[in-house]
Amino acid sequence: MLQRQRFTPLLPSGFILLLAGLACAFSARISGDWAMAISWLPYALAAVGLWLAIQFSKRQLLLSVVLTLAGYLLVQSFLQRPISEPLVRYVYTLLILALPLALLLNQLAMERGLSHPNAMTLYSLVVLGFLVAVVSYLMQGQALVASLDAYFAPRGYDGMVISTNGLVLSLLLLLASFITFFFQKGIIAAGLFCVVLANLLPLYFLDVPFISSIFAIAALVIALLTGIKDSHDLAYRDALTGLNGRRKLFERLAGMSRHYSLAMLDIDHFKSFNDTYGHDVGDDVLAMVASKIAQVKGGGEVFRYGGEEFTLIFPGMGASDAQTHLNDVRELIATTPFVIRDKTKRKQGTAEQRGKGGKGTKTVQITVSIGVSEKDKGQELPEQIIKAADKALYKAKKQGRNCVVAG
Numbered sequence: 001m002l003q004r005q006r007f008t009p010l011l012p013s014g015f016i017l018l019l020a021g022l023a024c025a026f027s028a029r030i031s032g033d034w035a036m037a038i039s040w041l042p043y044a045l046a047a048v049g050l051w052l053a054i055q056f057s058k059r060q061l062l063l064s065v066v067l068t069l070a071g072y073l074l075v076q077s078f079l080q081r082p083i084s085e086p087l088v089r090y091v092y093t094l095l096i097l098a099l100p101l102a103l104l105l106n107q108l109a110m111e112r113g114l115s116h117p118n119a120m121t122l123y124s125l126v127v128l129g130f131l132v133a134v135v136s137y138l139m140q141g142q143a144l145v146a147s148l149d150a151y152f153a154p155r156g157y158d159g160m161v162i163s164t165n166g167l168v169l170s171l172l173l174l175l176a177s178f179i180t181f182f183f184q185k186g187i188i189a190a191g192l193f194c195v196v197l198a199n200l201l202p203l204y205f206l207d208v209p210f211i212s213s214i215f216a217i218a219a220l221v222i223a224l225l226t227g228i229k230d231s232h233d234l235a236y237r238d239a240l241t242g243l244n245g246r247r248k249l250f251e252r253l254a255g256m257s258r259h260y261s262l263a264m265l266d267i268d269h270f271k272s273f274n275d276t277y278g279h280d281v282g283d284d285v286l287a288m289v290a291s292k293i294a295q296v297k298g299g300g301e302v303f304r305y306g307g308e309e310f311t312l313i314f315p316g317m318g319a320s321d322a323q324t325h326l327n328d329v330r331e332l333i334a335t336t337p338f339v340i341r342d343k344t345k346r347k348q349g350t351a352e353q354r355g356k357g358g359k360g361t362k363t364v365q366i367t368v369s370i371g372v373s374e375k376d377k378g379q380e381l382p383e384q385i386i387k388a389a390d391k392a393l394y395k396a397k398k399q400g401r402n403c404v405v406a407g
């Protein structure tokens, strides 16, 4: 189940790649204005991608676009001629090795904006790599190509242009990119992996008409959608818990016409918890509690309302049914021992001591109180329902906490 969720983010980008593959199956029929449009579309998409990357300060989007465009330009400028020409072989070899490597580095380096030192290092590496490739060719020319040929000589093979060692290396890079996606998780990591795939695939099927244009379009659409999703998350998601925030809650409520119930959930005695263990440990606990709340059943949607308060909505469900699911969440939290680590001691001691029960760890018990209400006659506006749920939450606190009250 968990593994399936891990792969689900691949679906949108995978679907775009599938469409690109299908388009290639019919690409021999493309002609006239369509041919022109397909050749120019990558430039238009790249312009939009660059604009978005600059607007939202997204280095991963910027480099995905720039590298895809550079790869596309190189294919269009150099790889439309016979592979027997040394310069063509040189560019081909660089493309199958350096392009996925640069995209992989872009994927590995955490997103910290366009002008973070991280980003500067990456830009320098890409520009330096490019300059070294150009200067080496200008100075060494034939000799360089001959030595590369010894390892990566591309051969025509059943219609594919292929270099066995190149294929092995690019498959390894692709595997590294997939492993990176696997550990980074999420739709953005999936998009970055699919951008690597979309850049690499056409290089092995260069005799298919328009393949480089079609896959450049696919890579850029994936990069754009990933960038838009990233910016959307920035606006709507709470960075600490990964849940949608208050803005998304109110948008969701405004668009909800049918019956629903709404709950306000508050962590008990969180102030004294913060005072005892510090704000950082408080943050860890907030994230852990959020991950438990997110396991709510019954189609419940979870939002971080602010501070240590969360909101749950149950579309199409009355408060009494919602109460059952809320009680399950309350109980799950109350019976889960939260292991907290003292960050000042985290780096000290042996690995065993750092583990569960070690010197730097402590187990705490967290409870939550919940108030729930529902859309009703005389109580139809989201603000009114939130207010009613808040009142019920207040009652739950008064009743001794760690309980669910309907109001």
Ligand SMILES: Nc1nc2c(ncn2[C@@H]2O[C@H](COP(=O)(O)OP(=O)(O)OP(=O)(O)O)[C@@H](O)[C@H]2O)c(=O)[nH]1
Binding pocket: 266, 267, 268, 269, 270, 271, 272, 273, 274, 278, 279, 280, 281, 282, 283, 286, 306, 307, 308, 397, 401
């Ligand atoms: N660590 C951390 N603490 C937060 C965050 N947001 C709010 N808090 C803290 O949450 C605490 C909320 O305290 P109160 O609402 O007074 O709750 P309480 O009195 O401790 O407990 P109850 O009476 O059971 O609600 C305050 O100490 C806030 O500083 C956050 O993002 N991280």
